Amino acid sequence: MQTSTVFLVLVALSFVGFLVGRKRSHAVAAGVGGMHLLHSLPKHYGYMAALWAGLPALLLLVLWMAFEARVVHNLVVAELPAQVQQLHHSELGLYYNQIVSYATGSSDATLLDENQLSAAEHYRELMSNSGLMKALLVCLVAIIGALLAVQRVSPALRARNHVENIFKWILFTCSFIAVLTTLGIVLSVLFEALRFFQSIPVTDFLFGLQWSPQMAIRIDQVAASGSFGFVPLLVGTLLISMVAMVIAVPVGLMSAIYLSEYASRQFRAVTKPLLEILAGVPTVVYGFFAALTVAPFIRELGESMGLTVASESALAAGLVMGIMIIPFVLSLSDDIINAVPDSMREASLGMGATMSETIRKVLLPAALPGIVGGILLAVSRAIGETMIVVMAAGLSAKLTANPLEAVTTITVQIVTLLVGDQEFDSPKTLAAFALGLVLFFVTLLLNIVALYVVRKYREQYE
Amino acid sequence: MNSIAVTADGIGEAGASSPEAGLDIHDHSDVKDYETVGEPFVEDPKMSARNVNVYYADKQAIMDVSLDIGKNEVIAMIGPSGCGKSTFLRTLNRMNDIIPICRVEGNINLEDQDIYRGDQDTVLLRARVGMVFQKPNPFPKSIYENVAYGPRIHGLAHSKAELDEIVEKSLRRASLFDEVKDALDKPGTGLSGGQQQRLCIARAIAVSPEVILMDEPCSALDPIATARIEELIDELKERYTIAIVTHSMQQAEVGDTKEVFTMPKHELTENYITGRFG
Numbered sequence: 135m136q137t138s139t140v141f142l143v144l145v146a147l148s149f150v151g152f153l154v155g156r157k158r159s160h161a162v163a164a165g166v167g168g169m170h171l172l173h174s175l176p177k178h179y180g181y182m183a184a185l186w187a188g189l190p191a192l193l194l195l196v197l198w199m200a201f202e203a204r205v206v207h208n209l210v211v212a213e214l215p216a217q218v219q220q221l222h223h224s225e226l227g228l229y230y231n232q233i234v235s236y237a238t239g240s241s242d243a244t245l246l247d248e249n250q251l252s253a254a255e256h257y258r259e260l261m262s263n264s265g266l267m268k269a270l271l272v273c274l275v276a277i278i279g280a281l282l283a284v285q286r287v288s289p290a291l292r293a294r295n296h297v298e299n300i301f302k303w304i305l306f307t308c309s310f311i312a313v314l315t316t317l318g319i320v321l322s323v324l325f326e327a328l329r330f331f332q333s334i335p336v337t338d339f340l341f342g343l344q345w346s347p348q349m350a351i352r353i354d355q356v357a358a359s360g361s362f363g364f365v366p367l368l369v370g371t372l373l374i375s376m377v378a379m380v381i382a383v384p385v386g387l388m389s390a391i392y393l394s395e396y397a398s399r400q401f402r403a404v405t406k407p408l409l410e411i412l413a414g415v416p417t418v419v420y421g422f423f424a425a426l427t428v429a430p431f432i433r434e435l436g437e438s439m440g441l442t443v444a445s446e447s448a449l450a451a452g453l454v455m456g457i458m459i460i461p462f463v464l465s466l467s468d469d470i471i472n473a474v475p476d477s478m479r480e481a482s483l484g485m486g487a488t489m490s491e492t493i494r495k496v497l498l499p500a501a502l503p504g505i506v507g508g509i510l511l512a513v514s515r516a517i518g519e520t521m522i523v524v525m526a527a528g529l530s531a532k533l534t535a536n537p538l539e540a541v542t543t544i545t546v547q548i549v550t551l552l553v554g555d556q557e558f559d560s561p562k563t564l565a566a567f568a569l570g571l572v573l574f575f576v577t578l579l580l581n582i583v584a585l586y587v588v589r590k591y592r593e594q595y596e
Numbered sequence: 597m598n599s600i601a602v603t604a605d606g607i608g609e610a611g612a613s614s615p616e617a618g619l620d621i622h623d624h625s626d627v628k629d630y631e632t633v634g635e636p637f638v639e640d641p642k643m644s645a646r647n648v649n650v651y652y653a654d655k656q657a658i659m660d661v662s663l664d665i666g667k668n669e670v671i672a673m674i675g676p677s678g679c680g681k682s683t684f685l686r687t688l689n690r691m692n693d694i695i696p697i698c699r700v701e702g703n704i705n706l707e708d709q710d711i712y713r714g715d716q717d718t719v720l721l722r723a724r725v726g727m728v729f730q731k732p733n734p735f736p737k738s739i740y741e742n743v744a745y746g747p748r749i750h751g752l753a754h755s756k757a758e759l760d761e762i763v764e765k766s767l768r769r770a771s772l773f774d775e776v777k778d779a780l781d782k783p784g785t786g787l788s789g790g791q792q793q794r795l796c797i798a799r800a801i802a803v804s805p806e807v808i809l810m811d812e813p814c815s816a817l818d819p820i821a822t823a824r825i826e827e828l829i830d831e832l833k834e835r836y837t838i839a840i841v842t843h844s845m846q847q848a849e850v851g852d853t854k855e856v857f858t859m860p861k862h863e864l865t866e867n868y869i870t871g872r873f874g
Contacts, residue, residue: 398696477733481796484691484729485746485803486722495745500736 148188151280155183174294187280326567345531366533370541375516377452386463413461424454424526451527470504638666648702689725726805732792734784746803770798790821
């Protein structure tokens with residue numbers, strides 16, 4: 135039976151459990167002389183039966199799916215001839231994959247030997263048995279669970295509290311999964327980065343001023359030995375992000391103030407959705423806008439003033455990135471400024487303060503934590519943004535603070551390191567993980583700084 | 597000190613509180629079933645309102661109110677919720693300007709100057725006519741900064757020492773100084789409700805207004821804090837003219853005014869005071 139079918143049957147069984155549980159509670163209530171003598175409402179007994187039916191069975195289904203492939207693998211391999219079992223780990227994997235792809239019908243038998251054909255037969259048999267057993271067991275567990283729950287229905291059973299508890303644990307599990315996933319990503323990046331640091335010293339990476347990740351793939355290949363100093367990338371990232379923020383923060387914040395404090399309702403109703411459209415434009419569109427329109431414009435403008443401007447410049451990428459980020463800053467700041475209670479505005483205006491004094495001295499300080507949060511989110515966007523930089527700022531890792539030159543960023547280098555056919559254990563590709571780790575720490579640092587700023591300067595209103 | 601109390605009959609649509617008025621108060625906007633009682637007019641008033649009508653979009657909130665506020669007088673306005681007391685108070689320092697749909701007709705003068713004339717600067721007006729709101733609304737700043745806010749904005753102090761002096765004087769007048777003198781740098785929002793409201797009063801008097809408007813200043817406070825504010829209002833009338841909106845009969849009854857309470861001239865007023873509309 136298909137997993138999706140099993141799942142649907144499980145949902146149906148849970149629903150039946152609900153109905154039976156509810157009915158049972160009515161019956162029990164009639165026995166003792168009225169619904170009010172039961173601890174909980176009928177629906178709570180129903181929910182309890184449904185959860186008891188659904189949850190253990192669902193857990194079993196998930197575990198079954200997680201381990202099915204491995205168990206079947208072991209069983210099939212155990213039946214293979216001894217000399218095949220002696221094969222190297224990766225060769226055995228290949229051999230087994232051929233069996234599976236033949237057994238599932240995605241390849242034909244021409245390349246297979248006798249052993250594989252019989253193993254494929256064995257595999258098919260195991261899989262169909264497993265499917266049947268899975269369906270039967272899951273349904274059995276569901277029915278037993280529901281019966282147990284229905285059995286327990288009595289006036290003293292605190293079904294309401296019971297259901298509440300189960301819901302609490304379901305919510306806890308979900309948040310735990312989110313935390314666990316994050317941890318998993320960080321750890322996997324960390325371990326790959328550690329492998330990178332086995333071949334390239336950490337100090338070279340952190341303090342090196344030269345980035346040219348060219349490694350000889352084969353020993354006899356003629357190539358530069360490669361240098362992995364990430365300082366130019368960091369400087370390029372910060373430079374472009376800074377240009378972007380210089381555009382986005384003042385424009386975004388001030389338009390937010392205008393929208394929330396001065397603009398008429400009609401103007402707001404038209405402007406906000408328009409700006410949200412701006413936020414929805416794919417970054418690749420911004421990218422070619424930057425590369426084809428803004429960058430040439432800046433070069434011509436610069437040259438007419440006698441400056442040397444590279445045809446791909448940090449300024450062009452940063453400008454367009456800033457435009458891209460404006461809606462973020464605006465939307466978040468607008469919400470925050472609107473959340474400042476009107477009593478603050480009245481208090482200030484009632485003192486004879488002007489609108490702009492009220493904004494500067496009361497509204498902005500009160501809204502500061504949220505505004506910093508919004509800006510931080512925007513900075514993270516800017517640092518993580520890749521497409522615009524690839525198209526408009528170039529790939530050359532130059533160590534410069536001049537926004538008119540071509541620079542590159544950490545994310546762009548991660549892309550270029552991993553695009554195309556690469557060996558996944560050369561320092562060149564592993565460098566991407568080291569860069570990822572650094573990126574992670576830079577954002578973490580930003581978060582901590584922002585948290586500190588918010589704590590120090592927040593003016594809390596109720 | 598002469599104080600008067602004006603009831604709902606004097607302000608706004610008393611028809612709303614009349615049992616005969618039915619459900620839709622606006623049907624009765626042309627029925628003159630109200631009249632002003634108490635002493636609406638005085639000689640040489642601080643502020644005077646003549647034939648004031650206020651509309652929110654096309655709803656009329658105040659009908660044809662004429663009233664004087666005498667110098668160093670506490671005028672208390674009572675009436676059922678929604679009858680327009682707060683609206684009237686807010687027209688006195690043009691706080692209603694903030695509300696785009698609000699429209700004011702008639703004359704309101706502050707010492708013979710029409711405050712709704714074209715070249716009236718609301719900044720200057722609100723410095724002369726300060727306001728204390730229903731819910732204590734200190735800024736999320738320190739106690740000192742709260743009181744110093746107004747003087748700073750209006751450039752009243754030319755040195756730190758002068759500002760310190762203004763802050764201390766204002767806090768003393770609001771009888772809050774002794775409680776907070778060691779905690780001037782603590783946030784104003786950390787005070788108790790009654791202290792917060794006195795802080796708001798201190799903030800309002802820091803710019804030396806001539807008139808202080810108070811919109812149910814005690815409605816969010818417990819009886820003890822209320823008693824302190826009432827005492828304070830009684831002291832403040834030495835220096836300031838005060839207009840107060842209240843739901844408390846005791847507050848309306850400050851000083852020697854008993855007229856409305858002891859012998860209401862209008863049936864509606866009597867009904868309201870004796871609690872038939874409560």
